[in-house]
Amino acid sequence: MKGLFIISGLGILAMLAEIFKFKKILYPLVLVGILAAYAMTFVDWNPPTDHLSRLDELTASFSNMIRFDQVALAFSGVILVTAFFWFILASHYFENETNITDHFALVLFALVGALMLTSFSNMTTLFLGVEILSIPMYVLAASRKKDIASNEAGFKYLIMGSFASGFLLFGIALVYGATGTFDLGGISHYISNSHGDVPAFFYAGVIMMLIALCFKVSAAPFHFWAPDVYEGSPTVITALMSTVVKTAAFAALMRLFNVGFHHIGDVWGQIMAVVIGLSLVISNITAASQQSVKRMLAYSSISHAAFMLMGVLANKNGFDSISSILYYSLAYSVGSIASFTVLYNVSKDNNGHIEAFNGLSKRNPFLAVCMVVALLSLAGIPVTAGFFAKYFIFTTLIGTPYKWLLGVAVVTSAIGAYYYFKVLIAMYFKPAISTEPVKVEMSHTVLLIITTLFTLAIGIVPGYIIGIFK
Amino acid sequence: MLTGLLIIVPLIASLLLFLVKGNGSRNLALGLSVVEFALSIVAFMQLKHNPASKELVLNCTWVESMGIHFAVGLDSLSMLLVLLTTFLVPLIILSSFGTTYERPNAFYGLIMLMQMALVGVFTANDGFLFYVFWELALIPIYFICLLWGGEGRARITFKFFVYTLFGSLFMLVALIYLYSHTGFDSGIKSWAINDLYEAGRNMTLAQQSVVFWCIFLAFAIKMPLFPLHTWQPDTYVNAPTQGTMLLSGIMLKMGTFGLMKWLLPVTPLAIQEWGGVAMGMAVFGILYASCIAIVQKDYKRLIAYSSIAHVGLIAAGILSANQQGLQGAMMQMLAHGVNVVGLFLIADILVRHTGTREIDRLGGIRSMNGNFAVLFLIILLGSVALPLTNGFVGEFLLINGVYQYGAWVAAIAGLTVILGAVYMLRSYQGIMLGERKDSAVAFGPLATSDKAVLIIVCMAVIAFGVYPKPLNDLAESGVKEFLLNIK
Numbered sequence: 033m034k035g036l037f038i039i040s041g042l043g044i045l046a047m048l049a050e051i052f053k054f055k056k057i058l059y060p061l062v063l064v065g066i067l068a069a070y071a072m073t074f075v076d077w078n079p080p081t082d083h084l085s086r087l088d089e090l091t092a093s094f095s096n097m098i099r100f101d102q103v104a105l106a107f108s109g110v111i112l113v114t115a116f117f118w119f120i121l122a123s124h125y126f127e128n129e130t131n132i133t134d135h136f137a138l139v140l141f142a143l144v145g146a147l148m149l150t151s152f153s154n155m156t157t158l159f160l161g162v163e164i165l166s167i168p169m170y171v172l173a174a175s176r177k178k179d180i181a182s183n184e185a186g187f188k189y190l191i192m193g194s195f196a197s198g199f200l201l202f203g204i205a206l207v208y209g210a211t212g213t214f215d216l217g218g219i220s221h222y223i224s225n226s227h228g229d230v231p232a233f234f235y236a237g238v239i240m241m242l243i244a245l246c247f248k249v250s251a252a253p254f255h256f257w258a259p260d261v262y263e264g265s266p267t268v269i270t271a272l273m274s275t276v277v278k279t280a281a282f283a284a285l286m287r288l289f290n291v292g293f294h295h296i297g298d299v300w301g302q303i304m305a306v307v308i309g310l311s312l313v314i315s316n317i318t319a320a321s322q323q324s325v326k327r328m329l330a331y332s333s334i335s336h337a338a339f340m341l342m343g344v345l346a347n348k349n350g351f352d353s354i355s356s357i358l359y360y361s362l363a364y365s366v367g368s369i370a371s372f373t374v375l376y377n378v379s380k381d382n383n384g385h386i387e388a389f390n391g392l393s394k395r396n397p398f399l400a401v402c403m404v405v406a407l408l409s410l411a412g413i414p415v416t417a418g419f420f421a422k423y424f425i426f427t428t429l430i431g432t433p434y435k436w437l438l439g440v441a442v443v444t445s446a447i448g449a450y451y452y453f454k455v456l457i458a459m460y461f462k463p464a465i466s467t468e469p470v471k472v473e474m475s476h477t478v479l480l481i482i483t484t485l486f487t488l489a490i491g492i493v494p495g496y497i498i499g500i501f502k
Numbered sequence: 503m504l505t506g507l508l509i510i511v512p513l514i515a516s517l518l519l520f521l522v523k524g525n526g527s528r529n530l531a532l533g534l535s536v537v538e539f540a541l542s543i544v545a546f547m548q549l550k551h552n553p554a555s556k557e558l559v560l561n562c563t564w565v566e567s568m569g570i571h572f573a574v575g576l577d578s579l580s581m582l583l584v585l586l587t588t589f590l591v592p593l594i595i596l597s598s599f600g601t602t603y604e605r606p607n608a609f610y611g612l613i614m615l616m617q618m619a620l621v622g623v624f625t626a627n628d629g630f631l632f633y634v635f636w637e638l639a640l641i642p643i644y645f646i647c648l649l650w651g652g653e654g655r656a657r658i659t660f661k662f663f664v665y666t667l668f669g670s671l672f673m674l675v676a677l678i679y680l681y682s683h684t685g686f687d688s689g690i691k692s693w694a695i696n697d698l699y700e701a702g703r704n705m706t707l708a709q710q711s712v713v714f715w716c717i718f719l720a721f722a723i724k725m726p727l728f729p730l731h732t733w734q735p736d737t738y739v740n741a742p743t744q745g746t747m748l749l750s751g752i753m754l755k756m757g758t759f760g761l762m763k764w765l766l767p768v769t770p771l772a773i774q775e776w777g778g779v780a781m782g783m784a785v786f787g788i789l790y791a792s793c794i795a796i797v798q799k800d801y802k803r804l805i806a807y808s809s810i811a812h813v814g815l816i817a818a819g820i821l822s823a824n825q826q827g828l829q830g831a832m833m834q835m836l837a838h839g840v841n842v843v844g845l846f847l848i849a850d851i852l853v854r855h856t857g858t859r860e861i862d863r864l865g866g867i868r869s870m871n872g873n874f875a876v877l878f879l880i881i882l883l884g885s886v887a888l889p890l891t892n893g894f895v896g897e898f899l900l901i902n903g904v905y906q907y908g909a910w911v912a913a914i915a916g917l918t919v920i921l922g923a924v925y926m927l928r929s930y931q932g933i934m935l936g937e938r939k940d941s942a943v944a945f946g947p948l949a950t951s952d953k954a955v956l957i958i959v960c961m962a963v964i965a966f967g968v969y970p971k972p973l974n975d976l977a978e979s980g981v982k983e984f985l986l987n988i989k
């Protein structure tokens with residue numbers, strides 16, 4: 033809760049910075065603020081409660097609109113850590129632009145939305161969170177004003193995002209119509225008391241909300257916007273979309289479906305299983321033929337979304353699904369930040385074509401090694417974090433009726449190795465396009481060292497994160 | 503603790519090597535690998551005098567909530583393979599002294615990393631740990647092949663990587679499935695090998711069949727068995743010699759040993775049901791690979807195919823699941839590992855001295871270098887399993903074991919002895935004997951390092967042919983215990 037206040041305050045402060053002329057110290061201020069908000073997640077950490085029980089007084093605030101329980105705090109922690117890394121990656125983004133303070137404010141408000149999505153306990157807060165997160169992202173996607181691709185990305189994102197919001201609202205309305213409450217606990221209570229005697233439009237509402245959130249996490253077949261938006265947006269904004277935004281959307285999906293709609297898992301499970309299967313197949317096959325690393329990462333993020341959806345699909349009692357999704361989102365976010373940092377440094381001008389990576393091992397061995405670790409983690413090779421992430425998801429899903437998805441996941445993971453290794457081969461095997469060494473500034477070097485070590489560390493001792501709720 | 507050391511020493515060695523610049527790295531690598539070998543001898547002595555020693559097992563918790571332990575241990579069977587690994591790695595490093603590689607520190611660092619993973623695979627007593635080491639072994643060898651391989655290496659090593667990853671992932675799913683069935687009585691899930699055995703045995707035939715095929719796929723790809731072998735010849739030929747030695751000398755045994763330790767005891771019903779099919783794959787592979795080896799023109803490729811034939815017989819012996827078959831498989835794994843390293847070094851020497859591996863373009867080398875001809879002949883005879891060479895014990899036991907499984911199967915599998923002699927002796931005739939070709943003229947004396955490796959290999963061939971008792975005893979007692987355990 034305190035973290036949310038701090039980030040909101042920072043956002044307002046960022047808008048004032050232009051007027052009161054403290055633009056120069058804004059960047060360090062934001063970094064410190066995010067760290068402080070992160071520290072607050074530890075302060076607020078409370079004794080474990082069963083997330084399926086009705087909201088208790090301890091964690092609920094604002095008349096049960098928001099509830100910072102352990103799950104919410106853990107996901108907030110992931111988002112804040114990723115955001116901190118992201119700000120280091122994006123330091124240049126805030127130097128080159130003329131209206132810096134606006135960009136700071138937009139990113140910070142997007143973070144506010146993200147934190148709300150991890151902690152909502154009422155569907156109105158869910159909608160508010162989605163919108164507070166999305167609207168700054170639409171603007172940021174289009175923030176390279178003179179670039180047509182960036183404009184296209186922002187416009188496409190806005191139009192498609194509005195559709196999704198429409199679906200979400202409609203779904204909320206239908207669910208409210210059936211249950212008479214916006215409250216997640218209330219909905220869950222309603223379902224378990226109704227013994228199957230639920231009006232059909234309630235299910236329609238649930239499915240519409242599923243579709244809206246699948247759009248937000250860019251799962252197939254609602255993924256068409258993602259590659260264009262990812263490619264058109266400035267690289268750092270793409271990094272933000274594929275880490276913070278994605279983690280937040282998953283926290284929301286998980287809260288809504290594993291808490292609110294927990295008891296009707298059979299109804300939405302079938303549909304979600306199909307969505308996952310489609311996402312795995314479409315994303316991996318399409319990614320294999322991409323020439324732009326940025327676009328390839330966009331497709332790979334669809335595949336990772338499908339993996340995290342598997343955790344939601346398992347819909348387990350207790351904390352199995354949640355901790356596996358938490359671990360996955362952390363592993364994926366850190367791996368993504370590392371790979372986007374390398375991508376940003378390697379291809380400042382050619383927008384991520386794979387040729388830019390040719391011979392990187394000679395031009396800058398350090399970048400190449402960091403990229404290898406990040407790619408191995410994304411591909412899920414032991415002992416990186418990505419391997420354990422996949423493993424935990426598999427373990428969660430294996431006891432459910434949706435085991436067959438594991439077969440699809442295994443086959444598509446092997447295809448996935450193909451495109452990650454394409455980059456790897458380019459770095460170590462192809463002749464370099466120029467002999468000039470790639471320069472990396474100090475902050476990015478530190479960031480890469482931290483993310484690489486982090487990827488290996490949580491791979492070697494995953495117990496701390498996976499057992500966090502116990 | 504000793505087992506833990508056996509895993510940690512190569513890891514530290516590889517980290518050290520990554521830091522060392524220049525050519526000093528290969529001496530350092532050789533020294534460290536000899537230390538590792540000495541350690542394994544200590545472990546061997548320990549095992550002989552006190553098999554229940556606490557020094558030989560290590561068990562600490564890794565991920566508590568998931569029941570994952572870092573559990574490794576040496577028993578008679580894993581001891582044999584660890585010995586093979588620690589014996590071969592110094593030889594492999596020594597064999598590289600005749601070639602200069604770019605970035606030698608990375609090269610040797612990766613070899614030592616590979617050794618760590620291999621020792622881990624052979625000693626793991628926890629299903630999850632086994633899988634981690636299994637996958638970990640793939641990374642260094644992939645980079646060794648990619649960075650120091652020959653023409654077209656990007657495509658070929660990639661095929662190799664995806665092929666094996668594909669199999670491994672199925673194994674992962676099957677292992678998780680087994681894991682989810684553990685703790686039937688106690689309710690506590692565990693990755694410990696004995697719990698996985700029990701979980702497997704409590705399954706129905708249908709469930710066991712799924713587990714069997716998922717895991718068998720991974721092992722069959724690694725060995726490789728027909729028809730999953732298509733990655734192998736290209737990879738073997740293209741990899742740098744040391745990479746090929748690691749792949750065929752040691753890594754291949756991950757598949758056969760895995761079949762024995764991680765599949766036979768887990769799915770007894772499925773083996774009764776599907777063992778015949780698997781046996782068919784193994785035996786047909788023997789015939790198929792032998793026939794292709796006969797018509798090979800490239801010597802390295804010929805050895806690659808002969809390796810498929812040998813491993814087919816080993817797999818057949820394991821699938822027969824009787825004392826002779828399993829014991830023979832253990833002995834043959836050792837013999838094949840040693841011999842194939844010798845043969846691949848010979849192929850490498852041929853290329854370095856004559857510039858070609860084509861059997862047609864070689865000939866009459868014996869007249870230029872008699873010592874080389876003798877050493878070559880000894881290793882080759884070991885490989886065709888002549889009595890009094892190391893190959894004989896294993897092959898004899900294997901065919902004996904397969905015979906107990908089925909006479910016809912043994913008849914076909916036994917052809918490997920005859921066909922093996924055909925392609926091996928023909929190649930020897932083509933390369934060493936006959937008219938002296940132009941390519942042979944430049945064939946001078948061998949480099950000291952090459953000579954040393956060949957002599958050590960020859961000594962091993964003869965010593966364990968004449969006196970196989972210490973290893974054979976270990977294999978015999980190990981297999982007895984193993985069979986008692988799984989019955």
